[in-house]
Amino acid sequence: MNRIETSFENLKKDIAAFYKPEVHHFITMNGVDLGNDEIEYQWFFCNYAFPSEITMFTAKANADKQVPSIKNSIVSAWLPEAELVDLLGVDIEDTQKGFVLELDSETAPLRKK
Amino acid sequence: MSTQYNIPVGAQHISLLEPLHFKFTTENEKIVKTEANVGYVHRGIEQACCSKFKFRQVSFVVGRVCGLCSISHTTCYSQVAEKLVKLDIPKRAKYLRMLVIELDRIHSHLLCLSHVAENSGFEALFMQTMRYREFSMELLEAVCGNRIQYDFSIVGGVSRDLRSDVAQSIIEKFKVFRPQLDELVEIYNSNWSLSLKNKGIGVLSRENAIRLNVVGPFARASGLEVDVRNETEDVLPWKEVGFEMITDTAGDVHARNMVRLREIYVSMKIIENIINGLPEGDLLVDTKAFPEGEAVNRIEAPRGELFYYAKGNKTQVLERLKIKAPTFSNIPAMVETFTNNEYASVPAIIGSYDPCLSCTSR
Amino acid sequence: MQVFLQLSVLMTRACHALQDKFQIEIMKTFFKTIGNLFRKPVTIPFPAVATYKPDDYRGLIVFDESLCIWCRRCETVCPPGAIVFSQNITDGKQTYHYSPYVCIYCQECVRTCPKQGCLTQSSEPGHPATKEKDVNNVWNKLFTDSLESRVAYAAEKKKQQAAAKANPPS
Numbered sequence: 001m002n003r004i005e006t007s008f009e010n011l012k013k014d015i016a017a018f019y020k021p022e023v024h025h026f027i028t029m030n031g032v033d034l035g036n037d038e039i040e041y042q043w044f045f046c047n048y049a050f051p052s053e054i055t056m057f058t059a060k061a062n063a064d065k066q067v068p069s070i071k072n073s074i075v076s077a078w079l080p081e082a083e084l085v086d087l088l089g090v091d092i093e094d095t096q097k098g099f100v101l102e103l104d105s106e107t108a109p110l111r112k113k
Numbered sequence: 114m115s116t117q118y119n120i121p122v123g124a125q126h127i128s129l130l131e132p133l134h135f136k137f138t139t140e141n142e143k144i145v146k147t148e149a150n151v152g153y154v155h156r157g158i159e160q161a162c163c164s165k166f167k168f169r170q171v172s173f174v175v176g177r178v179c180g181l182c183s184i185s186h187t188t189c190y191s192q193v194a195e196k197l198v199k200l201d202i203p204k205r206a207k208y209l210r211m212l213v214i215e216l217d218r219i220h221s222h223l224l225c226l227s228h229v230a231e232n233s234g235f236e237a238l239f240m241q242t243m244r245y246r247e248f249s250m251e252l253l254e255a256v257c258g259n260r261i262q263y264d265f266s267i268v269g270g271v272s273r274d275l276r277s278d279v280a281q282s283i284i285e286k287f288k289v290f291r292p293q294l295d296e297l298v299e300i301y302n303s304n305w306s307l308s309l310k311n312k313g314i315g316v317l318s319r320e321n322a323i324r325l326n327v328v329g330p331f332a333r334a335s336g337l338e339v340d341v342r343n344e345t346e347d348v349l350p351w352k353e354v355g356f357e358m359i360t361d362t363a364g365d366v367h368a369r370n371m372v373r374l375r376e377i378y379v380s381m382k383i384i385e386n387i388i389n390g391l392p393e394g395d396l397l398v399d400t401k402a403f404p405e406g407e408a409v410n411r412i413e414a415p416r417g418e419l420f421y422y423a424k425g426n427k428t429q430v431l432e433r434l435k436i437k438a439p440t441f442s443n444i445p446a447m448v449e450t451f452t453n454n455e456y457a458s459v460p461a462i463i464g465s466y467d468p469c470l471s472c473t474s475r
Numbered sequence: 476m477q478v479f480l481q482l483s484v485l486m487t488r489a490c491h492a493l494q495d496k497f498q499i500e501i502m503k504t505f506f507k508t509i510g511n512l513f514r515k516p517v518t519i520p521f522p523a524v525a526t527y528k529p530d531d532y533r534g535l536i537v538f539d540e541s542l543c544i545w546c547r548r549c550e551t552v553c554p555p556g557a558i559v560f561s562q563n564i565t566d567g568k569q570t571y572h573y574s575p576y577v578c579i580y581c582q583e584c585v586r587t588c589p590k591q592g593c594l595t596q597s598s599e600p601g602h603p604a605t606k607e608k609d610v611n612n613v614w615n616k617l618f619t620d621s622l623e624s625r626v627a628y629a630a631e632k633k634k635q636q637a638a639a640k641a642n643p644p645s
Contacts, residue, residue, distance in 0.1 A: 001409060025339070026326045027411075027420050028437040044409070044420070052344060054409055076325045076445035087159075100152035100474060109160045170554035173581055237508040244517045251527055258533035264581045272582060273531075300504060397586075 001054045008059060008068055015043065015057065016073045023048060024055075029080035031088045033112050037063045039090060043070070063111075069093040115141050120456065124153050128232050128460035131470040135448075139456050147451045149444060152474040159434055159475065167429040168194055168404055169268050178436065179472045180261050181224065184210075184217045185414035186436075186472075187266040192348050192412070193421045194268045197404035205394035206270035207349055212387045213256060213265050214412075215380040220249040221415035222373040225467040226301070229370060232460035233310040238300060245293045248286050255279045270397035280388045287381050298374050301367075311367040315462035317450050318364060325446040329417025329439050331466060334372045335364035341413040348410070354386045355379075366465040403427045414439055416467050438472030533580040534599040538571055542593040545569050549584035549594060558584060561621035562628040572621060574614045575601045 006014045019026070027044040034040055043057040061067070069092055070077050081092045082099040089108025097103065117140045124132045134150040158178055162171045172194070176187040188210050195202060227242035250260050256279060257263040265271055301307065317327070322335040332339050340358050342351040359375045361368040404425030412419050417439025424433040447466050454462065519526055536558075547569075550558045557578040560569045580596070588594045604610045 021323050027418075028435075028441070030422055030435045032424060032433045042422075044422075046411075048339065056409075074326070076442070079441065079444055099150070100155055109157060166554065167552075169552070170583075173554040173579060173583075237504070237511075247517070254527070254532070255529045258529070258531065259580075262579070264533075264579070267583075272586075276531075279529075304504060305501060 001056055004055065004057050006057050006059050008061060008065065011057070011059060011068050012070065012072070015070050018055075018057075019045065019073055026074050026077065027054075029077065029084065031084050031090070031110075033088065033110060034060070035112055039063050039088065041067060063088075063090055065091075067092045069095065117145065122459060122463075129463065130228055131468045133463070133468060133470060135451075135459075137451065137456065137459070142455050142457070144451050144454055144456060144459075147448045149448050151444065151470060154471055155474045159436060162434045163431050168197075168425070168431050171431065171434070172267055173264055175436070176262060176264060178475045179438075179469055181221050181469060182217065182414040182416065182419075182472065183261065184213050184263050184265060185412055185419050187264070188214065189410050189412040189419050189421045190423075190434075191266045191268050193408050193410040193423045194404060196408035196410065197406060197423060197425045198268075198400055198402045200269060200398060200400050200402075202270050202398060203394040203396070204392045206396055208354075208387050208391055209271045209275060209396075210266055211349055211351070211354060212275070212384055213253070213263065215383050215387075216249060216253055216256065217263075218380050218415045219377050220246055220253065222377055223249070225415075225464070226297075226370060226373055229311075229366065229461060229464040230301075230307070232464040233307060235304075235307055238304075238307070242297060245290065245297065248290060252279075252283055252286060255282065267397070269399055270395070272396075274396060275388075275391070280391075283388060284385065287385065291381070294374070294377060298371075301370050301374060308367065310458065310461050311370065311465075312363075312365060314366050314458045315450055315454055315465060316363070316365045317446065319362075321449065322364070322446070325449065326442060327417075327446045328442045329414075329467075330369055330372045330376070331417065331443055331446070333359060334361045334368040336360060336362045339418075341411050341418050349412075351383075354383050354390075356383060366461055369465045403429065404431065414472075416440060416469055416472075417442065419472075436472075436475060438469065438475070440466075440468050440470065440473045443468075444473070528598075528600075530598060532598040532600065533582065534597045535575055535580075535601060536573060536578065536584060537595050537597050538573065539593050539595075540571065542590045543571070544590055546589065548587050548589065552583050552587045554581065554583065555579055556618065559618050559621045560625070561617075562625045564624065564628050564631055567628055567632070572617060574610070576604065576610045577614060 004014070018024070024045050025048055027046060030042040030044070032040045032042070038060060039062075040058055040060045045055045045057075047053050047055075067090060069081060071081070071094065078095070081095050084090060085092050085095050085097055086100040087108070087110045089111055101107075101109075117138050120137045120139060122129065122133075122135045122137065124134045132153040134153070136148045136150075137144050138146040158174065162174055166174055172187050172190050175190045176183045178186050223242055223246040227239045227246070230236075230242060231239035253263070254260050256273075256275060257265045258273065265273065317331070317335045319336040322332050322337045327335075327337070328339060338358060338360055342356050343358050357379050359372050359379065361372050404423070405427045407422070407424040409420065409422045411421075419439055420437040422433070422435040423431055426432045443466065447468070451459070451462065545560070547560055550560055555577050557574045559572050561572065562569050578601070580601075582596055585594045585596055
């Protein structure tokens, strides 16, 4: 698995440069709570021709910062982003709450208490 | 200027198999826009796996995410946990895992086909397909001990052995099933009234399939050659037992039916190869190590590519477990494919997507 | 005019031929479906006839008290928590409790037990219980009481050891 470290400022540029629709397959987006209000975000891709190579873009940030969205380059990314907004309680650009969890349920169940 | 109507196909509907919600905007019976809502069966499994259960018990929890592809979840989790504790399982265990995965694929594809037939209005074909499917449930009960929740793959190998009389009964029941499957292929392929509801309906072109990152038989019916069994050689040896990829080019409901029917033939061939060439060895290996580091794994469930990410922190309880179901990848494509179809074709199209919402909103 | 007439006759004949082919296909399926009315139903008339059950069906767990060494490993590995041991506060004797309503019949306890034959799995399926028995609440109370009894016994033993050390027997 190749890890590529990136940051919020370079995220849209890096992914737009890397992702070619005929070559790469976007798997999903993930978030891991590292404790102390710091969250590591991960974007997984694999290659149609050499699929055992999985590429992972990671970016660490505080839970209060707004995460940039990659919906311009990858159309089908709206669903993982909507899920992370509800389950981790973070803010992602252009994404509404209430898709996976109801608005009056317990918030951010995947964060460490 | 014609008026637009909003019609909900709600979480409970007589033709839906799963609790999905679509809100269609229609104009003169043609669908113009769609909005989807999932998350009706969110049970918090990822959070439970990282707080209440030890990492060896998680394989039993994860097998209850979905009722139809239970073996895919347990096997994928066992493989990712084995990567975290750096364990190599014996070859006999790998072959037995592949056997149950293929038996599961047969029963799941027949279930989806029968629902497509029912939603297209052909109830007699629905009953006939379900009647032919019953033998696979009895075989799974003989191999794994239970019809639905198999609990077959555990961290370190498999839990039960394949007896020789059960292996003989598998081969004999396949001899009875093959002419029945030929009869079903004949009806699904050439029945004129069924083709009015299936041909040219719900088309997804190859460019859109690439742009929307679809997986599973949904993608293979549009001409996109993507199958995890074709790819990963390091964990399960699919090419050794005779795997072939089935694709089609039309991308409509009829093409998806044909892809699923032909995959059942390939599954039967793989099972016969496994039974004839089963190597000797142990079923289970053990280790005292604790999981550390992070690992990913992918596997081909009957509906597409299943993806697991796990992170350990040297204790008995995992730090993070992420499950990505195949229907999760397909929902953006499902929403886009409804446009320009008639509202009356919606049940057949939803049946052909084969949604599994328990996996999606775990 | 002539060409138009000939073309229309040709098209009508083609339509009829195609319709005949479709009609044959539809008639075949139709007669097969009608024939199913006169055959025996495929479903098994349970409970008049027994259903198929393999002889290594995953059933209830059987415990042999004479072989147990009281290591409590089965309680540690059980995924849903269907086995619990309670301890008598006076003499420290442990008792085994098992709930067939919480059990998922996964055989983890059978695999973990270090003594061969102490825990085995039969092929008898679990039985349903009536509402009056209130199995879930009774089991939850038994579970918490058993854990508390072990804690109480350990505290009592520690107290007795401290008392024996402070006042050594002469």
